[in-house]
Amino acid sequence: MKGLFITLEGGDGAGKSTQIRNIESFFTERGFVVVHTREPGGTPIGEKLREILLDKNNKEMDPVAEMLIYAASRAQHVAEVIRPAIEEGKVVICDRFTDSSIAYQGYGRGLGDMVSEVNARATGGLEPDITFWLDIDPETGKERAKQVGEPDRLELEKMDFHYRFYEGYKAMAMEHPGRIKRIDASMTPDEMKDAIYAHLERLCAKDQ
Ligand code: TMP
16 A cells, blocks of 8 residues: 655744644554654755755855755655655655745745756655645744744745745645645644644545
């Protein structure tokens, strides 16, 4: 049996980690083997690339170089972890995937269509079965993220960058309503969990 590929997206401070744990419980309680992973990263090579990408000292990083490093991490991740797990019938839950590159590098950095073209090569065309976009407005997200820890190189970008990638997520959610489910991140964590579980129940019913 083929497994499932689920991704979570959104700006910082949206509460992705809590909802990833909830999704993990949803599937383990139903007897599935779950692989929880993240991008950039998820493999030894990817984790090294993550360090380069998020290092605050790498101020001179060129936008195209940045986009290609995210894509390199993703190519390794798909080949080494994601595709094999799906083929073994596991449920893969990934914290960010191609939509992040389209939002942050495509819309945020203004690289446009090049990002989806490169990523189609990096992923071999692999797309999530379902994506939860935790929708938080950039100002609130920034405030919440501040309380969690030190900002990384991308979080340190000016607010207009945050608004641009936010617009990117909105546009993608409109473009792919079947795959991308918007979850209002101004709800409580339990309300968000209920909304996500309702989508997952439907997805599992469809899969049988
Ligand atoms: P994280 O803190 O959610 O793990 O994500 C790391 C940062 O990298 C976050 O600021 C979003 C950014 N990012 C991109 O710009 N492009 C990408 O393709 C991915 C996966 C993340």
